[in-house]
Amino acid sequence: MAGKQDDLRNRLATALGQHGLILRGGFRPEPADGLPDGTGTVLLVGNAGPAMWRSFAAARAAAAGPSRDPLDRWTETVLTPLAATFGARVLLPFGGPPYWPFQRWAQRADDVHRSPLGLLIHPTFGLWHAYRGALLFERRLPLPALARTVSPCASCVARPCLATCPVGAFTPAGYAVERCREHVRYDPDQSCAGAGCQARAACPVGREFVYGEAQAAFHMAAFIGAAAS
Numbered sequence: 001m002a003g004k005q006d007d008l009r010n011r012l013a014t015a016l017g018q019h020g021l022i023l024r025g026g027f028r029p030e031p032a033d034g035l036p037d038g039t040g041t042v043l044l045v046g047n048a049g050p051a052m053w054r055s056f057a058a059a060r061a062a063a064a065g066p067s068r069d070p071l072d073r074w075t076e077t078v079l080t081p082l083a084a085t086f087g088a089r090v091l092l093p094f095g096g097p098p099y100w101p102f103q104r105w106a107q108r109a110d111d112v113h114r115s116p117l118g119l120l121i122h123p124t125f126g127l128w129h130a131y132r133g134a135l136l137f138e139r140r141l142p143l144p145a146l147a148r149t150v151s152p153c154a155s156c157v158a159r160p161c162l163a164t165c166p167v168g169a170f171t172p173a174g175y176a177v178e179r180c181r182e183h184v185r186y187d188p189d190q191s192c193a194g195a196g197c198q199a200r201a202a203c204p205v206g207r208e209f210v211y212g213e214a215q216a217a218f219h220m221a222a223f224i225g226a227a228a229s
C-alpha cells in the first residue's frame, strides 16, 4: 500500500515538474491548522529558483492576450485539473483576504524558518522559493521523513538582509510595507523595481536559485499594483 502511495507522490512530482513546480513537503492536519474537516494529508506545491518562470513565460507568450494577475491565473489553470486527476482538492495562496496561512503550513511541511525579512528561508533554496497551492487528500498518505535543521539565519552574523534596504523598510517592529511600496514606485533609479528586492538579494544562502531579472521585475510590479509586463 505504502509503495502505491509513494508512487502517487512520484507521479505527482513528475506532473508538477512539467510546469516547473515542485512538491514542498506535506503534513497531517491538526485542528489548529484550520483545514477543512476530513483532510487526511496536505501536500504543498511551490517553486524554487527560476524553473517555474520558464514554464509560465512560455505559456504566457502563447496566450491570447494580457490578463489580470497572470501568474495566479496560470497557477489555477495548471493546478485545478492536476488536483482533479490525483483525487485532491486544491487551495490557493492568493484570492483573499482572508488568506490561507501558507507560511504557517509551510513550516509544518518542510525545513523552512522565518527569516528577519518575514520570508521563509530554506537551507538550500534560501529566500528564492514560494508556494503556489496546497493539495488536500482525504487519505492519510505516507510522508517522507523530514530532517529539521537550524535556520541559516541563526549563524548569520552580518545580517546583510537587514542592512541593505535603501529605505530601511525591515525594522525591529516589522516590515514597513507602505515605505517599501512608495520607494519601489517612485525611486528614480528604479533599482528595486527592476532587479527585485535588494534586501532579499543580499542573502548569501541559495545563491544558485536567485530569480532572473524578468521574474524579479514581474513580482515587484505585482507588488506595487502596476500592470506587470
Ligand code: B12
Residues within 6 Å of the ligand: 092, 093, 094, 099, 100, 101, 102, 103, 104, 105, 117, 118, 119, 120, 121, 127, 129, 130, 131, 132, 174, 175, 177, 180, 197, 200, 219, 220, 223
Ligand atoms: C498579504 C501578503 C503580502 C502583503 C504583506 C502584508 C504584511 N503586512 O505583511 C504584501 C503585499 C506587502 C506582500 C509582499 C510580498 N510577499 Co507576500 N503574501 C501575502 C499573502 C497573500 C497573505 C499573508 C497573510 O496575510 N496570511 C494570513 C496569515 C494568517 O497566515 P500566516 O501564514 O500565518 O502569515 C504570516 C505572514 O504573512 C507573516 N508575515 C508578517 N510580515 C511579513 C512580511 C513579509 C515580507 C512576508 C513575506 C511575510 C510576513 O506573518 C503572518 C502571520 O504569521 C501570502 C500568501 C499566503 N496565503 O500566505 C504571501 C506571501 C507571504 N508573500 C510572499 C512573497 C514572496 C512576497 C514578496 C517577496 C513578493 C515579491 N515582491 O517578490 C513581497 C515582499 C515585498 C518585498 N520587499 O519584496 C510569499 C512568501 C514565500 C516565502 N518564501 O516565505 C507568500 C507565502 C506567497 C507565496 N505565493 O508563496 N505579501
